Amino acid sequence: MSKRENYISWDEYFMGVALLSGKRSKDPSTQVGACIVNTQNKIVGVGYNGLPIGISDDEFPWQKQGSFLETKYPYVCHAELNAILNNIGISLHGCKIYTALFPCNECTKAIIQSGIGEVIYLSDKYATQDSFVASKKMLEKAGIAMRKMEAQQKHIALSFEEGDV
Numbered sequence: 001m002s003k004r005e006n007y008i009s010w011d012e013y014f015m016g017v018a019l020l021s022g023k024r025s026k027d028p029s030t031q032v033g034a035c036i037v038n039t040q041n042k043i044v045g046v047g048y049n050g051l052p053i054g055i056s057d058d059e060f061p062w063q064k065q066g067s068f069l070e071t072k073y074p075y076v077c078h079a080e081l082n083a084i085l086n087n088i089g090i091s092l093h094g095c096k097i098y099t100a101l102f103p104c105n106e107c108t109k110a111i112i113q114s115g116i117g118e119v120i121y122l123s124d125k126y127a128t129q130d131s132f133v134a135s136k137k138m139l140e141k142a143g144i145a146m147r148k149m150e151a152q153q154k155h156i157a158l159s160f161e162e163g164d165v
């Protein structure tokens with residue numbers, strides 16, 4: 001029997017892990033997942049957008065509109081920051097971060113400070129907002145590579161049916 005040919009690429013694998021992490025998010029509008037990978041293609045941190053540890057998902061707002069304190073924005077910890085903070089306790093110097101959404105300016109500062117060398121993203125839906133314009137500016141100046149992921153396989157299905165393994 002010869003080798004299976006339609007296996008997923010490293011990019012698809014790591015972005016897939018980022019997207020699966022995002023499935024844990026309680027944000028009703030935008031679920032973001034992030035996955036940090038070292039130079040040996042080992043996963044060293046994952047995260048998704050959610051409330052900080054110990055803060056109930058049911059007691060804080062998830063809305064986008066209204067006065068600042070009544071929205072989710074001051075409370076949600078972003079996926080990229082969570083992935084950095086959840087890392088396995090190593091230096092992230094030279095690592096890559098796969099993220100479903102291009103990082104905001106706050107996540108970008110954390111990415112730069114942690115030594116991550118490349119950002120791979122899927123969606124850039126907020127590209128025109130100041131926060132994201134600032135991110136690009138900082139990443140460029142800091143010499144951090146960024147690229148939009150081009151997947152060969154647009155959809156990957158997972159089955160939890162034991163007979164499908």
Ligand SMILES: O=c1ccn([C@H]2C[C@H](O)[C@@H](COP(=O)(O)O)O2)c(=O)[nH]1
Pocket residue numbers: 027029030031032048049050064072076077078079080101102103104105107
């Ligand atoms: O770098 C980022 C930027 C945003 N997020 C999170 C924060 C929020 O939970 C959502 C954005 O919500 P919208 O309703 O689309 O404004 O995405 C993140 O994790 N990382």
Ligand SMILES: [Zn+2]
Pocket residue numbers: 078079080103104105106107108
């Ligand atoms: Zn962010």
